[in-house]
Amino acid sequence: MKRRDFINKASVGALVAGSSVLVPGVAHAQAKFKWKMVTAWPKNFPGLGVGANLLAQLINEMSGGRIKVKVYGANELVPAFEVFDAVSKGTAQMGHSGAYYWKGKNEATQFFSSVPFGLTAQEMNAWLYYGGGMELWRELYAPFNLIPLAAGNTGVQMAGWFNREIKTVDDLKGLKMRIPGLGGEVLRRAGGTTVNIPGGELFTSLQSGALDATEWVGPYNDLAFGFYKVAKYYYYPGWHEPGSTLEAIINKQAFNELPADLQSIVTAACKAVNMDMLSDYTARNNQALETLVNKHGVQLKALPDDVLRKLKQLSEEVVLELANKDPMAKKIYTSFNQFRTQVSHWSALSEQAFLKARALV
Template structure:
């Protein structure tokens, strides 16, 4: 018998009173405690606090029927073991970034961010109105997980470097922390990209184990104190133009929830998805000013030549990923079709407005 079938059968038995000693009292009283694990340090601004808010939203909206207990990275399981913990039922939910699971399936990258991909607003549009959620469900169900978008950082910065990056040659041999497909793009250009959980980045940068790192943006980067060990801060973040954070629910747990409880989880995660994006937009500008004016950080932009080389390598990587299997091809086709349409509209709407807003007219 497949393990999932066994778990589903056990859940059904539990519903009629033959559940385990742990779950039976909770079901009998109509109340349940669910364990949420995360890939973030405890109380880390934006990401860790976003996970905490999502847990609290579910708890509050259910009027205590569902109490979500939060475990930061390392408290119950190590950061990168969150997926397996929820898939197997050791934990009930995770809050993370799906590209951390690319070792399970390359297609998970599409549901966080891919190089030169969709912005935050475009990601939401694809997930909710372009077929993305259905494809995500199909992918994640193979691992016993029901996924939801549960936060977004917006366009990220290009990263912190211990030297200036003036040409593609400067990337060769560079040891950089960059997860997801962005890391693979930089490998194609000669860098040595590695994946590290958030809590390990600063000591690795400080010790010289890595020469550079990306994380998120000014608000989070200020909190981690990267300015203490390196001063060159680059933009834009080609690798993460609109990084969606996720809440994955154990599929057996999801199916055991009532329709009302499922609606609570769905709406609580959607609320956090919007709230987190607003918070990053509110905090990043002020934090950048602190980095530049108080800590002497030197802001830089990648040259067009560097960005073009990265773009070419990005296309090469994406086309190769698309050939992984039939499901990845289907997700890639959906994503890139939506991307083409989104670019046409964004150029005429937001991009046109941003350019107009920079004109030197008097406003304030």
């Protein structure tokens, strides 16, 4: 709490000092704005839902109450998969979700959540903030009357919960699995059947046999959902989501109605939550994993190398096909792929090499 209080006070102080130069902004300083935030997550759900709550709290506090954001969980105001439309139409001023849910609007949205075998959280943030990714994201969402901002990251996820062992590529054939985005298309090409349903329905679907497997996020969230009660095997690594960005989407008219200092507050709050959520997951995932394994007897398993090789091959095919669908997708893919190539060299010499050295006995 001390760290967040410091961030809040420092941000407010800087913004107030800056706004004193803008004499015309005095009238705006008295204006009050009430926003609704709709989310794709169950209300107060650990990590994702809590991240949305924190975003609303920071905007409220940093603005000195000039923007009051009320958070609605999935199905409280609109269903989980209607967040995009609700914000686009102005039913709500803000949303919190994942960009890969909107592939029906434009398949290129998936680049801004997570790409199989793509970028880690650190690399994704680097592309968005300093590699041109954010500008492309805004360009993609502009026709929908939306402004996107990164507002959370789960880090590397788990491959998921399975009710059958995965020993070879053939074991993926006929597998009914909840897996969204590009990862879902990869699994389909490997012979599986993909299903995309909201998180709140996953437990009962596994319990009833409607699903053979599901991915969700990682131990922190998966423990909260109780998947260990209805699935036997817990697989890693999360090849399909190596650094999943969560998004805040803002209605363009609502954002433009704000004075410049409040626009900066909203933007800064999203950046703060983007960092905070990743820290939260990094701190809590292993604690939750130990509970799953030691208390609940979960069988933790690694996907075999030959399965990962096949999934990587299919992933490259799927992403390249997406890139060739239209000029905008190609533009985004080119930027993403070029950045992945160059940042991978540094990651290999820094993070990867250090982690290998740290593991030496």
